[in-house]
Amino acid sequence: MNGFTNCTKRFRRLGAVGAAGLLLALTACAENAPQTTFEPAGPVARTINNLANPVFIVAGIVFLLVQGLVVVAVVKFRARPGDDGPEPRQVHGNTRLEVGWTLIPALILFAIAIPTIKTIFDLSHTPDNALNVTVIGHQFWWEYRYDDLGISTANELNIPAGVPVSLTLESVDVIHSYWIPALAGKTDVIPGRTNRMHFEADNPGTYLGQCTEYCGLSHANMRALAIAHTPAEFDAWVAAQRAPAVTPGSSSAAFEGLNLFNAKGCAGCHTVAGVSQGKVGPELTHLYSRTTFAGSTLALDEENLRLWLENPPGVKPGSLMPNLGLTEEEITQLIAYLETLK
Ligand code: CUA
DSSP: OHHHHHHHHHHHHHHHHHHHHHHHHHTTOOSSOTTOSSSOOSHHHHHHHHHHHHHHHHHHHHHHHHHHHHHHHHHHTOOOTTOOSOOOOOOOOOHHHHHHHHHHHHHHHHHHHHHHHHHHHHHHOOOTTOEEEEEEEETTEEEEEETTTTEEEESEEEEETTSOEEEEEEESSSOEEEOOTTTOOOEEEOBTOOEEEEEOOSSSEEEEEEOOSOOSTTGGGOEEEEEEEOHHHHHHHHHHHHSOOOOOOTTSHHHHHHHHHHHTTHHHHOEETTTEEOOSSOOOTTGGGSSEETTTTEEOSHHHHHHHHHOHHHHSTTOSSOOOOOOHHHHHHHHHHHTTOO
16 A cells, blocks of 8 residues: 555656746757747758758667666666565677668768768858858857948848859958858858858848857857848849938037048048048948848847947947047937948
């Protein structure tokens, strides 16, 4: 009777542990998961997904089999109360078993290696008609240079949908890693070294990514955003990026802002075509053609710009842009100027 109650208790405890484990597993499921790897939005990500899915299934079966046998062994051969007989027979070596559990995993690995190597070769080929973009990692934002088109921008990678994009990856400071899960796997961005990757978006849309190599205090604030346009929209975007910056008329708040931009040192770090040539911070010539700033962590609007200009390292710890000690009025004027940079 006593043994029976003990047993029920133990099973209840086991059930509770199982339920907790299931709950933990379920927390990994999210409705809104823009960075999921399970919804590829382009041929490169799809090729990777088509390899990862069957490998995961094979690994899952092996895992369940091995763990299941471990649980069976633990339960079946556990010590029981009153078990004071002689020690069970000790077994050493079993040729047939050992050959089996060496050969079967070797065959499984070999079977997985064939599609894996094929995928590696498939992905190593960059399509000839690709759009070339140089991606430069900075603490803590991305610079994009379209050298063939003579334009550059920051934080948001604008691409045409349905066209392969070839990325040349470089870093000016530390190791970053470029990853837009819906479009491709990650590739490290290493100072003094040039890495390459390529991808293509099937459809116009916005694809969120993330720096995936710890690169300093604001590593988590170093987002990556790819915006895929229809080819016509992309051409319009390129044309707009090529346009010169607008110079605000004198005696406007924006004109005061332009003066502050030069006087407060902004010009030393940021490029505004025709105004300044700073290379430390993001290019601002067409800032307001973008939707986000500060490593794509903030929506580009007046409220967020104010928050940012009041104290950049307070928003993005480790930011190279210092707190310039601007007054409220100066911030208002600077924002008025930035808003003209469309
Ligand atoms: Cu850049 Cu982490």
